[in-house]
Amino acid sequence: MTNDVDTVNQTLSQSLSQMITSVVSVLGVIVMMFSISWQMTLVALLILPVSMFLIRTIVNLSQRYFKEQQQYLGNANGTIEEMFGSHAVVKAFNGEERNIRDFEEVNGKLYGSAWKSQFLSGIMMPMMNFVGNVGYVGVVIVGGYLAAKKTIELGDIQAFIQYVRSFTQPISQIANISNVLQQTAAAAERVFEFLEEDEEAPDAADAKKPEKARGAVEFKDARFGYLEGKTVISDFSSTVEPGRRVAIVGPTGAGKTTLVKLLMRFYDVQSGAILVDGVDVREYARSDLRKLFGMVLQDTWLFNGTIMDNLRYGKPGASEEEVVAAAKAAHVDHFIRAFPEGYQTVLNEETTNISQGQKQLLTIARAILADPPMLILDEATSSVDTHTEVLIQKAMNALMKGRTSFIIAHRLSTIRDADWILVMDHGDIVEQGTHESLMAAGGFYAGLYNSQFEKLESA
Numbered sequence: 001m002t003n004d005v006d007t008v009n010q011t012l013s014q015s016l017s018q019m020i021t022s023v024v025s026v027l028g029v030i031v032m033m034f035s036i037s038w039q040m041t042l043v044a045l046l047i048l049p050v051s052m053f054l055i056r057t058i059v060n061l062s063q064r065y066f067k068e069q070q071q072y073l074g075n076a077n078g079t080i081e082e083m084f085g086s087h088a089v090v091k092a093f094n095g096e097e098r099n100i101r102d103f104e105e106v107n108g109k110l111y112g113s114a115w116k117s118q119f120l121s122g123i124m125m126p127m128m129n130f131v132g133n134v135g136y137v138g139v140v141i142v143g144g145y146l147a148a149k150k151t152i153e154l155g156d157i158q159a160f161i162q163y164v165r166s167f168t169q170p171i172s173q174i175a176n177i178s179n180v181l182q183q184t185a186a187a188a189e190r191v192f193e194f195l196e197e198d199e200e201a202p203d204a205a206d207a208k209k210p211e212k213a214r215g216a217v218e219f220k221d222a223r224f225g226y227l228e229g230k231t232v233i234s235d236f237s238s239t240v241e242p243g244r245r246v247a248i249v250g251p252t253g254a255g256k257t258t259l260v261k262l263l264m265r266f267y268d269v270q271s272g273a274i275l276v277d278g279v280d281v282r283e284y285a286r287s288d289l290r291k292l293f294g295m296v297l298q299d300t301w302l303f304n305g306t307i308m309d310n311l312r313y314g315k316p317g318a319s320e321e322e323v324v325a326a327a328k329a330a331h332v333d334h335f336i337r338a339f340p341e342g343y344q345t346v347l348n349e350e351t352t353n354i355s356q357g358q359k360q361l362l363t364i365a366r367a368i369l370a371d372p373p374m375l376i377l378d379e380a381t382s383s384v385d386t387h388t389e390v391l392i393q394k395a396m397n398a399l400m401k402g403r404t405s406f407i408i409a410h411r412l413s414t415i416r417d418a419d420w421i422l423v424m425d426h427g428d429i430v431e432q433g434t435h436e437s438l439m440a441a442g443g444f445y446a447g448l449y450n451s452q453f454e455k456l457e458s459a
């Protein structure tokens with residue numbers, strides 16, 4: 001994308017203005033030539049069809065290679081980035097040789113199409129010069145003949161020859177630019193393909209502002225699938241009263257994260273509805289809706305910047321004391337202080353300079369700092385040791401008192417004192433209730449719960 005946009009940019013800022021200059025000079029020169037001698041002008045104009053023919057032939061040949069070059073350039077860059085990004089995986093599976101081979105293949109293709117397209121566009125200029133010179137000779141011969149017959153003055157021939165020179169130069173420039181335009185067309189095609197992707201549905205024009213959030217959430221026959229014909233959430237219905245701590249449990253791939261994404265409106269349900277405080281989430285503006293939720297996701301999201309900036313992201317105006325207090329609540333303060341630069345430690349691009357658990361704690365601290373009316377924790381403490389997890393839970397319990405929260409966890413021991421447990425399987429609620437009632441029922445949840453402890457015993 002970067003290459004393609006760059007190519008289009010360069011054409012628009014350079015070649016296009018050159019093109020206009022060239023066309024205008026050709027027209028001006030033709031007018032001046034006719035004013036001197038129409039016979040000689042006709043000879044000079046013979047250059048045009050010959051040039052056109054040559055340009056057409058070369059452009060037709062090179063167009064294909066330009067398209068390929070643009071595509072292979074994208075592939076090569078993509079391959080390089082991927083290899084750098086997954087460096088550890090490559091090493092772990094001894095994939096160096098394979099990767100080098102892959103790269104050489106992509107690079108070879110790029111090399112092949114690049115030299116062909118560059119060669120073809122390279123011979124354009126000398127060829128045009130040659131045609132121009134042949135025309136020049138023709139003009140000189142006709143001019144000499146006319147001068148001998150005394151139909152034109154010597155000075156006119158002199159002037160005319162100058163014009164022929166400034167006639168062929170812009171023509172070869174036009175030829176050159178038409179080559180660049182080929183490359184641009186290939187690049188623009190790829191850019192527009194991307195731009196034509198479907199847009200997110202716009203917010204409702206008369207979007208409602210959430211009042212003082214109570215935190216009631218209701219799923220009404222919500223149905224959703226990422227891909228057409230492949231339902232992930234089927235007819236999901238449940239009511240969550242304000243202030244409840246709701247746990248969502250279920251096997252991997254059951255649709256727990258999907259449910260949370262629907263709640264935050266990263267996707268819209270295909271039928272049914274999700275209501276927050278009695279209002280369909282589609283009637284809120286997305287930004288207002290998301291303000292209601294604090295979210296700690298399964299895949300921790302931190303950016304390249306200081307720890308302080310990362311924590312402040314949820315509440316830009318927060319004072320240093322507030323940030324430290326949030327970090328303490330998330331039990332990450334002592335980790336941060338262990339770094340030589342403390343809160344000013346810069347997280348690198350891939351955030352590989354801190355551990356997975358520390359990342360999770362940082363995202364929790366960020367959510368605590370943002371102090372949202374509702375909180376969603378998706379496997380937020382899965383990489384944290386069990387002792388710290390219990391401590392965080394206590395902090396969370398205090399923080400979330402009286403606020404609605406959704407907690408997704410695989411370690412069932414961590415959610416046993418949730419107010420309400422939704423048990424999901426294959427995109428549907430198979431059971432719901434408190435830990436005690438579900439255990440007493442002896443159904444799916446009891447099976448899940450017991451299996452976690454059976455494993456421990458048999459181990």
Ligand SMILES: Nc1ncnc2c1ncn2[C@@H]1O[C@H](COP(=O)(O)OP(=O)(O)OP(=O)(O)O)[C@@H](O)[C@H]1O
Nearest residue numbers: 226227232250251252253254255256257258259298
């Ligand atoms: N972006 C996506 N495009 C297509 N299918 C998806 C996408 N994200 C998830 N899925 C599919 O939707 C189903 C539910 O995924 P989801 O992430 O909600 O599971 P989960 O319950 O959160 O699982 P886990 O416990 O592993 O986090 C899975 O079968 C998955 O393959």
Ligand SMILES: [Mg+2]
Nearest residue numbers: 256257258298
């Ligand atoms: Mg998930």
